[in-house]
Amino acid sequence: xxxxxxxxxxxxxxxxxxxSSLSFEGFSALEASCGWEGVKxxxxxxxxxxxxxxxxxxxxxxQVLTELRQSADTAGIPFIFLTAKxxxxxxxxxxxxxxxxxxxKPCTVGQxxxxxxxxxxxxxxxxxxxxxxxxxxRIFPDCPRLNPIFQFIEDHYQQPIxxxxxxxxxxxxxxxxTSLVNNQTGRSVKQWIIERRMVQGRQLxxxxxxxxxxxxxxxxxxxxxxxxxxxxxxxxxxxxxWRQSQK
Numbered sequence: 001x002x003x004x005x006x007x008x009x010x011x012x013x014x015x016x017x018x019x020s021s022l023s024f025e026g027f028s029a030l031e032a033s034c035g036w037e038g039v040k041x042x043x044x045x046x047x048x049x050x051x052x053x054x055x056x057x058x059x060x061x062x063q064v065l066t067e068l069r070q071s072a073d074t075a076g077i078p079f080i081f082l083t084a085k086x087x088x089x090x091x092x093x094x095x096x097x098x099x100x101x102x103x104x105k106p107c108t109v110g111q112x113x114x115x116x117x118x119x120x121x122x123x124x125x126x127x128x129x130x131x132x133x134x135x136x137x138r139i140f141p142d143c144p145r146l147n148p149i150f151q152f153i154e155d156h157y158q159q160p161i162x163x164x165x166x167x168x169x170x171x172x173x174x175x176x177x178t179s180l181v182n183n184q185t186g187r188s189v190k191q192w193i194i195e196r197r198m199v200q201g202r203q204l205x206x207x208x209x210x211x212x213x214x215x216x217x218x219x220x221x222x223x224x225x226x227x228x229x230x231x232x233x234x235x236x237x238x239x240x241x242w243r244q245s246q247k
Contacts, residue, residue, distance in 0.1 A: 004028040005116060006047040008038030008064060009082065010056045014105070018051065021109045022116075035059025039067050042074050049120055051103070051112075053082040054090070062097060069098045069179060076180075078119045082107075098176030122171045139199055140192070143184055149177070150192070157196040158220050163189050193220075198234060201227070205243040212239050 005027050009015040015031055022029040030045060032038035035056050042050060050068070054061035061081055068074040080101045081094050091102060103115055140150040152169050153161075166189055167174045181189050197219040204215045216227035231239045 002026065002028045003048040003120065004030060004045060006030040006032065006038060006041055006045070006050045008032045008035060008050065008052040008056075008061070010034060010053060017109065018112060021113060025113060027116075035061070035064045038064055042068055042077065043071070046073060047077060049078045049080065049116060049123075051080045051082060051116070053105075054094075055084065062093060065094070065097045065099060069176065072183065075176070075183075078123045080115055080119060095173045096175045098173050098179070100171075100173070125171075139195060141185055146181060146184055149181065149189070153189075153193055153196055157193055157200070158218060160220055160222055161193065194230060194234070197221070198231065201231065201239065202242070205239055206246050215239070 005022050007015055007018050007022075007029065009018070009031075010033055012033070015033070019029045019031055030041050030047060032041050035052075036059050038050070038052060039059070041047075052061045052064050061083075065079055065081075068077065068079070075098075078100045079098065080103060081099050082103050082105055083090060084105045094102065100119055101115055103112060140146075140154075143150075148170055149166060152166055156165070163174050163178065167177045170177065172180065178188060181187065181192070185192070187195075200219045201215055204210055204218060208215075210218070212228065213224040216224040219227070221227040228238055231242070235242055237245070
C-alpha cells in the first residue's frame with residue numbers, strides 16, 4: 001500500500017523539492033502552504049507521516065502539532081519538524097508537544113528521505129509490537145496499543161524508572177506518551193508504575209518478613225521514606241500498619 005506524506009511548508013521551492021523526491025520514491029504526497037491548510041488535510045486524509053515547518057505566518061508548526069495531538073484521529077501520526085535554527089529550547093518545546101523528530105534546513109534530499117524512512121519504520125515496529133503484546137499482569141487494562149508500555153513497566157518496575165525511560169523505549173515523546181496513556185486509561189504513566197509497585201509491595205508485606213527498607217528497595221524505591229509516604233497516601237496507613245492489619 002502506498003504511504004502518504006503530508007508536507008506543510010510555506011516556502012514554495014522547498015515544498016516542490018520535497019514533493020518531487022517523495023513522488024520519485026513512490027510515496028503519495030500532499031502539500032499545504034500554511035498551517036491551517038495542513039491541519040485540514042491531516043484531518044481529512046490521515047497521512048502516514050507529516051513534515052511541518054515551524055516558522056509560518058498564519059499558524060506556526062507548534063500550533064499545528066498541538067491541534068493535531070488533541071484529536072484521537074490524528075494524535076498518533078508521526079510528526080517531523082522542519083526548522084532553520086534548531087536551538088535546544090526549540091527542540092525541547094517541540095518534543096514536549098509530541099514531535100517525533102527534527103530536520104534542520106537546509107537539508108539534503110537524502111537526509112529528508114532517511115528521516116522519513118526511519119520514522120515510518122519505527123512507527124510500524126511499534127504498531128506491530130502493540131498487536132502482538134499481551135497485558136503482563138491483571139492490573140493493567142487489555143489495550144493492545146498500550147501493551148508494549150505496560151510490558152516495559154512490568155519488566156522494569158523494580159528499578160528506578162522514569163517517564164523518559166518508557167518514552168524512549170516505545171518511541172514517543174514524554175508529552176505524547178502522557179497524553180496517550182491518560183486518554184486511554186484515565187491514569188498517567190507514573191500512576192501505573194506506582195500501582196505496579198504497590199501490588200508487589202503489598203504482597204511482600206503480607207507474605208514475607210522483609211523490612212520496610214528491604215521491600216522498598218525490591219520494588220524500585222531507593223528512598224524508603226518516599227515509599228512509606230506514597231503507601232500512606234494511597235492506602236491511608238503506613239506499610240507497617242497495613243502489614244499488622246493482615247495478620
